[in-house]
Amino acid sequence: MPYDAPIASLDIRMPMSRVEAEGLLTPHTREEIDHWAAKYPAARRRSAVVAALRAAQHQNGGHLNEALMDAVAAYLNLPPIYVYEAASFYSMFELRPVGRHSVSVCTNISCMLCGAESIVEYIEKKLGIVTGESTADGRIYLKQEEECLAACCGAPMMMVDHVYHEHLTPERVDEILDALE
């Protein structure tokens, strides 16, 4: 009889408890999540996921991991998949450790026509990494290509830690990147 068959490659995942979640999230993060969650009706806690993930990512030095996503889910009392979906969809969430400064070059149509591809190539060569990687010293993270960042008038452009830099040339790039701590 098949009763004693091993539970085939079946990872039994127990949902994280609220207590465990509170242990993983700092008081500041929890405060931040509470602040955002309060803005939505109780039945719409899902709306606070993005803000909660942002806070969790911040507490963790710029990236998320499974435990933190589970903690956010448990804290907001949501099925974890809702949190995974949001975290993996939005490009501002990192799901693995990355460098301190995030650099993303727009390669969408206007920027592409104005030479974005050679800018990317220049940066990759300069830093010795390819897009998606971080420098070994943990200083710079060359993020996946961004789509249009709504600055076509200044194409080609890139965003460094939320700051826009337009009309890029290799010289401008040197200036900007070399100034990063």
Add this chain to the structure above:
Amino acid sequence: MSDTASIEIDGRTLEAPRGAMIIEVADRHGIHIPRFCYHRKLSIAANCRMCLVEVEKAPKPLPACATPVMDGMKVRTASALAAGAQKAVMEFLLINHPLDCPICDQGGECELQDVAMGYGRGVSRFSERKRVVADKNLGPLIATDMTRCIHCTRCVRFGEEIAGMPELGATGRGEHMEIGTFVEQAVDSEMSGNVIDVCPVGALTSKPFRFQARAWEMGSRDTVAPHDAVGSNVHVHVMGGRVKRVVPRENEAVNEVWISDRDRFSYEGLYDEERLLEPMIRRNGEWSACGWEEALAFASRGLRSLVSRHGADAFGTLVSPNASVEEAYLLQKMVRGLGVSDIDHRLRDADFSDQEQAPLCPSLGCSLAEVETRDAVLLVGAWPRKEVPILNHRLRKASLAGARVMVLNPADYEFNFRVDGRIVVSPDAMVDALASVLSGSAAPAELCPGVREVVDGASHSEDAAAIASTLADADHASLLLGPMVARHPEGALLRALARALASATGASLGQLTEGANAAGAWLAGALPHRGPGGRSLERPGRDARSMLRDARPGYLLFGIEPELDCGDPALALSAMRGADFVAVFTAYRSEAMSRYADVMLPIAPYAENSGTFVNLEGRWQSFEAAVRPPGEARPGWKVLRVMGNVLDLEGFDYLSAEEVRGEVESLVEQAAPIRAAWRSGERTPWPREALCRLGSVPLYAADAIVRRAPALQQTRDAAFAGVSLNSAAAARLGLEDGARATVRQGDACIRLPVFIDDRLPDGCACLPAGVPQAAALGPDIGPMHVTPA
């Protein structure tokens, strides 16, 4: 404004309910519009754009699944504009879809394949590389080929809206979007297999069926699923005389378009190596196969000789609640024809003291569809999610529509909907808990003696009073008694309290029975105290428990494994072992059976048998055999018919199962009305120093077929972890999580791992019934001692 709109689709003028989507109206009138994401049981996502149609005055084609009809609307589903849009969408969908139809299980029944035939181009203009998506491991039931996914999100919406367990989701975005669980884990819903049907392509397919057959090679036969009292309608797909898979057959009144995983994957159990393929008899301790004639003569002689020695008390007959109406009827006719009166199908029940007052047969108290329209429901001793999944789905719909579903249970079970009132007490405190609900009810209840004393002695609790007033305030309230009530030693008292509560609050009262055909067994007379159609008997017999306690010289078993299917396995086994002669009608031959039986007659289980089940709402559903039974196995009703003749009994000359059904039906029609008037039962003294065992039957231990279905046995629901109790009880008894404990019930003693489960109330220890690990133990609800090993 009238509530219908007049619209025109492809030149046909149609009346449509206002607010309906174009696609619904077209479907109703047989006008085909291609689609992928639309599914009439799911919310509208409108993300695939395959259903684009031309609507007059609209500048662009519109999605038919998300465009409500308006008066005077003119829709063209096949105009140049519509067809062009559909072709373009098709081309986009095929860009990333692999061309692996020849090795895809969905081939031949794939919506993408069909639509591509109609709307696709012969050649692809896409010469770049297609994307590849890693497969996911979703557990033992569902196979994935995620590269084939077209992101319709039907499976995601199914999990959220139907299963009530959002497990699948869309992660990543744009070209990197993937459907999956993100972190590797099995999908864990009791209805998960339905995603195989909702997935329009071969991304999600059946794991046990993988590479077994092509859709067009199989024949399809209709039958009724045999594992719970819903009687879900199914198609059985057959090739080369074997059941290859089982899929739902639409019946809005019963299972809608869904089936439970148990009903979908149990067929694997038909091909277990323990199937009994020939009649076998035991002579001088040696088993040998023989022909039917010899076996029936042997069995008949055995029973006859018991009767000549012991008369009406000669043997006890235990019949499975999964036996068909025809089988139950013929069996009782044969047994009673021999002058024997001990027959019963209530194998797990523990209290029979109110059986004379019971209604003609147990029922839900309303139809399955009506469950959705209840506005308050109290479940007592029931966990429908893991007992009757399709009923649970109806309850979930009721709850989503605003019904207040409340529970009084021996464990804090998880539900996939909101629960509005919860009382969790150990089984030995259920009587008091139900009594306090009754005493909390504002309306005075008429109470019979016995019940009155219990109610007077009940403690007052806010929760209980709130439940009573919710029931009383509702226009359509239901009280549903689950299997834990039937199996409870104080079952009669619980039923009497429930009856009083129902009448005080105006709620309907229903019972959730185990097995596919408990109601049919009542009607067919597989009972010690009533004949077919509720006829009263001159000489009532012993009930299922008494005929084991009061061991009989012989037993006749029909479709059961006593050590797993009876409420007190230790008692059942010792009765079997002590008997002079045991004849069994069975589809499987087990180790245990070879030891106590004297003759084994191979009968056909579900899918190989024709007959009738009466479901929990009283619906008679007949079915035909889908395949021939293997070897010498034969449908039980045919074997009984022949055996009746071998025994020289009157009235066993039926030509078909329908004839038998007809006879039962006319007996039921003539039944004198029974005034159901639940009387009070006895209180059971519970030993103070013992724990109370909660022996619920796991989802996949329900019957002999399911217990042998390998894929189901690998799911989390089938995992046996040991004996569980809450942390307080464990601390008191010096037991630790993961440690071993000695478990004793009466003389039976086994050693098992302990695990802590704080869903259990104090004083109660859960040790599942119906599993081999518990086959040596005593009553599934009763005192149990757990000590450190």
